[in-house]
Amino acid sequence: MITFLAKRTATLVAAVLLSSFAVFLIPYVTPGDPVRKIIRSRVAGDIVDDSTVQALSESLGLQDPLPVQYLRWLGDFFTGDMGLSHISRTPVVDQVMPALGITLSLVLVALGIAVVVSLPLGTVAALRQGGKADKLITTVTQSFIAMPEYWLAPLLVLVFALKLSLLPSAGWNTPSSIVLPALTLALRPISFFTSAVRAGMIDALEAEHIQAARARGLGRGQTVWRHVVPNGLVPLSTLFAVWFAGLLGGSVIVEVIFAIPGMGRLLYDAVVNSDIPLAQGGVVVVVALAVAITTLADFLHRILSPKVSGSLA
Amino acid sequence: MPELVIKDLTVRNTAAQREVLAGVSLSVQQGEFVALVGGSGSGKTMTAKSILRILPEQLQIASGSIRLGSVDVTSAPEAELNRIRGGRLGMLFQQPKRMFNPNRTIGKHLKEPLNLHGGLRGRAADAKVYELLADVGFEDPAWGARAYPHQLSGGMAQRAMTAMALAGQPEFLLADEPTSALDKVLEQQILELLDRQRIQRGLGILYITHNLASVAAFADRVLVMEAGVIVEAGTTEAVLGTPRTECTRRLLEASNLAPTRTTEAPTSERNVLTLTNVVKHFGSGKRWGRGSGNRPALDSISLAVKQGEILGVLGQSGSGKSTLARAIVGLEGISSGSIDRTLAAGATSPHTAVQLVFQEPHDSFDPRMTLRASLEAPLRARKGLSPADRSRRLNEAMLEVELDPDLLDRRPSQCSGGQLQRATIARALLMEPEVLICDEATSALDALTQRTVLDLLQRLHRERGMTLVVITHDMDVVRHMCQRVAVLFQGRLVELTDTPGFFADPQHQHSKDLVSAAIPCRGLHLKKMRALP
Numbered sequence: 001m002i003t004f005l006a007k008r009t010a011t012l013v014a015a016v017l018l019s020s021f022a023v024f025l026i027p028y029v030t031p032g033d034p035v036r037k038i039i040r041s042r043v044a045g046d047i048v049d050d051s052t053v054q055a056l057s058e059s060l061g062l063q064d065p066l067p068v069q070y071l072r073w074l075g076d077f078f079t080g081d082m083g084l085s086h087i088s089r090t091p092v093v094d095q096v097m098p099a100l101g102i103t104l105s106l107v108l109v110a111l112g113i114a115v116v117v118s119l120p121l122g123t124v125a126a127l128r129q130g131g132k133a134d135k136l137i138t139t140v141t142q143s144f145i146a147m148p149e150y151w152l153a154p155l156l157v158l159v160f161a162l163k164l165s166l167l168p169s170a171g172w173n174t175p176s177s178i179v180l181p182a183l184t185l186a187l188r189p190i191s192f193f194t195s196a197v198r199a200g201m202i203d204a205l206e207a208e209h210i211q212a213a214r215a216r217g218l219g220r221g222q223t224v225w226r227h228v229v230p231n232g233l234v235p236l237s238t239l240f241a242v243w244f245a246g247l248l249g250g251s252v253i254v255e256v257i258f259a260i261p262g263m264g265r266l267l268y269d270a271v272v273n274s275d276i277p278l279a280q281g282g283v284v285v286v287v288a289l290a291v292a293i294t295t296l297a298d299f300l301h302r303i304l305s306p307k308v309s310g311s312l313a
Numbered sequence: 314m315p316e317l318v319i320k321d322l323t324v325r326n327t328a329a330q331r332e333v334l335a336g337v338s339l340s341v342q343q344g345e346f347v348a349l350v351g352g353s354g355s356g357k358t359m360t361a362k363s364i365l366r367i368l369p370e371q372l373q374i375a376s377g378s379i380r381l382g383s384v385d386v387t388s389a390p391e392a393e394l395n396r397i398r399g400g401r402l403g404m405l406f407q408q409p410k411r412m413f414n415p416n417r418t419i420g421k422h423l424k425e426p427l428n429l430h431g432g433l434r435g436r437a438a439d440a441k442v443y444e445l446l447a448d449v450g451f452e453d454p455a456w457g458a459r460a461y462p463h464q465l466s467g468g469m470a471q472r473a474m475t476a477m478a479l480a481g482q483p484e485f486l487l488a489d490e491p492t493s494a495l496d497k498v499l500e501q502q503i504l505e506l507l508d509r510q511r512i513q514r515g516l517g518i519l520y521i522t523h524n525l526a527s528v529a530a531f532a533d534r535v536l537v538m539e540a541g542v543i544v545e546a547g548t549t550e551a552v553l554g555t556p557r558t559e560c561t562r563r564l565l566e567a568s569n570l571a572p573t574r575t576t577e578a579p580t581s582e583r584n585v586l587t588l589t590n591v592v593k594h595f596g597s598g599k600r601w602g603r604g605s606g607n608r609p610a611l612d613s614i615s616l617a618v619k620q621g622e623i624l625g626v627l628g629q630s631g632s633g634k635s636t637l638a639r640a641i642v643g644l645e646g647i648s649s650g651s652i653d654r655t656l657a658a659g660a661t662s663p664h665t666a667v668q669l670v671f672q673e674p675h676d677s678f679d680p681r682m683t684l685r686a687s688l689e690a691p692l693r694a695r696k697g698l699s700p701a702d703r704s705r706r707l708n709e710a711m712l713e714v715e716l717d718p719d720l721l722d723r724r725p726s727q728c729s730g731g732q733l734q735r736a737t738i739a740r741a742l743l744m745e746p747e748v749l750i751c752d753e754a755t756s757a758l759d760a761l762t763q764r765t766v767l768d769l770l771q772r773l774h775r776e777r778g779m780t781l782v783v784i785t786h787d788m789d790v791v792r793h794m795c796q797r798v799a800v801l802f803q804g805r806l807v808e809l810t811d812t813p814g815f816f817a818d819p820q821h822q823h824s825k826d827l828v829s830a831a832i833p834c835r836g837l838h839l840k841k842m843r844a845l846p
Contacts, residue, residue: 212412214367216399216426216477219391227414306461307415
């Protein structure tokens with residue numbers, strides 16, 4: 001386990017370094033003078049004359065070899081200095097962090113809804129395998145896969161905001177603002193989680209140790225609660241992490257539709273406006289978080305399912 | 314004193330509309346060791362499951378009664394049944410490792426019956442767990458309680474299962490083939506453990522098995538079951554001494570594999586396989602700060618397999634037998650040493666000349682593929698075979714292993730263990746191998762099926778001159794068909810000799826243990842082990 005921890009942490013760091021290096025290179029591989037682009041992200045105010053550019057280029061170390069520049073950039077980055085946005089001329093970090101907070105809460109609420117809905121649905125479907133309840137649950141949740149966000153979001157707005165006037169149609173002002181976007185975002189995870197819970201529970205129910213549990217006097221309910229549900233949920237932990245990591249940058253459609261100033265929206269704007277420092281900051285933060293989450297899920301999986309750590313250590 | 318009495322029990326399969334048990338009657342007194350024997354599918358296990366009322370859904374008790382003292386189990390309410398299960402009736406299962414929840418420690422498993430039937434919690438439960446584990450032979454009960462099921466060997470898992478079955482202080486124990494996956498030494502230890510409970514606290518034991526040797530050594534009475542009916546019953550001496558039915562005679566014969574004369578010494582002196590100083594290390598072996606240390610799985614093994622011989626490889630679980638098999642076919646890389654193949658001139662590809670037959674027939678097939686798809690897969694990899702050629706070869710291979718080619722279109726779940734193990738052999742034969750390595754190929758099968766598969770292997774050896782490496786823990790199999798024996802102990806080859814010499818005069822201490830633990834049948838050692846300390 002210790003070896004595994006060390007190995008996975010090393011992989012995590014390597015993945016973050018590799019992707020951040022690619023991100024660091026953006027000013028160099030995009031059209032235009034990299035030196036001017038970088039200066040624009042480090043110094044407030046507009047600089048036009050070549051002599052100032054030359055002086056700044058030297059004082060900022062832009063003549064140094066790329067690896068040295070990269071390390072300096074990385075050091076600044078992780079101490080909170082992500083540079084200045086080319087558009088708003090304010091520090092990137094002040095835009096990235098609030099956006100990250102918004103997206104995290106949106107994604108967590110959406111996935112929370114998905115888990116809360118899919119756990120009972122998947123469990124019931126598994127316990128009634130092949131029955132009417134199973135067929136209904138499976139058909140309905142599977143149909144969610146085919147409902148795109150850009151179709152569902154306007155539909156929800158139409159019903160809950162315009163017709164019923166229960167919830168705000170867009171923006172991020174009141175706590176209730178989160179409901180419609182989170183519901184929209186939750187729909188597809190509900191579909192995947194339900195089928196994962198169902199499959200996991202069926203496997204757990206059919207395991208031979210279940211009858212051994214019954215044979216030592218555990219009632220039906222106790223057996224399901226102690227031996228079926230925990231074992232059936234192991235696959236869900238991995239799936240949850242994959243969706244969590246994916247939605248961090250993948251909530252863009254929902255954020256644009258509902259005008260939410262989140263991470264997806266920020267990245268979208270940064271790319272549309274060629275705001276290189278903003279895009280750099282957003283991408284590295286999302287990548288680092290996504291890699292960290294999947295690694296955490298791996299650890300969790302090994303704790304939940306000790307046999308895995310036995311076979312892969 | 315309470316008594317377990319079954320009268321005229323009939324169990325119906327409501328889906329298939331047929332009777333699984335027809336009028337079964339038996340009784341077990343406290344302090345009695347009763348054996349229920351029969352081939353696979355005879356209804357032994359279903360009898361035990363009926364007693365605990367844990368039958369699969371499609372099986373229902375149609376008539377008859379099961380009385381435990383004054384309680385009628387067939388009509389008892391669920392709450393009463395849950396007090397009986399594990400509380401008054403303990404049960405041991407055949408595959409101990411699969412009977413534990415892989416995500417929970419042994420200690421947590423043991424606490425369930427302690428809590429349910431003894432009301433023990435917290436410290437008191439912990440103390441009792443250690444006590445129970447120590448009783449069944451765990452040298453380090455604290456480690457045993459912390460261990461996960463996959464960290465235990467088969468023998469230890471069965472001991473832990475025994476501890477769990479005894480945790481509720483049951484009056485009766487239903488032991489369903491508890492030792493059929495274990496080697497003879499472990500089998501004897503487990504049965505002695507149960508018998509000690511019988512003597513000390515009057516545990517009544519219903520021992521379900523197909524292994525008559527152990528029955529001869531331990532049981533007071535024997536019931537023989539065939540097709541859901543008890544066909545013979547009586548004292549052990551009477552039933553095994555003078556069997557009255559064909560079924561009993563067949564079981565006896567199957568349990569008593571006599572040495573055969575058909576396996577003559579090989580005529581060729583060519584060594585098909587030559588292993589020189591083969592060493593295999595597995596990682597560091599350490600996890601959570603403890604582990605098996607750095608003992609290699611295979612420790613400089615040198616061994617030559619002669620063309621056309623049947624070599625038996627004996628060893629307990631964990632001795633490196635399977636690693637050796639996997640190393641020979643190349644499924645496992647070796648750390649140092651060499652494994653050379655010397656093939657006959659004009660032989661097929663050297664890559665397929667050595668084929669492996671695995672222990673668990675159900676695990677050696679993809680459950681989603683038909684047998685045809687599974688068997689055809691390796692043939693597809695060969696060039697120059699038309700679909701008609703492949704189909705013809707498949708049919709030939711099936712006939713060679715005495716299977717109906719119609720079975721090709723079934724899935725593994727629709728076949729019996731014996732049929733699948735034959736299909737595994739057919740799959741190996743399709744590669745036209747020179748050497749067939751059988752890794753415990755018959756130990757998951759019941760005695761009668763085991764016998765027919767061994768006969769098949771011997772016929773292949775006789776007719777095709779196939780070289781067989783038979784890896785097993787079963788002394789009877791070795792005695793029955795092997796010309797030479799290699800004994801593995803803790804990864805080392807400790808003895809290599811001809812079979813008669815091995816049984817007459819084993820050299821290494823471990824070989825001596827193995828030979829002395831092999832209980833011959835036919836009542837020779839009948840009741841020898843009754844007098845326990």
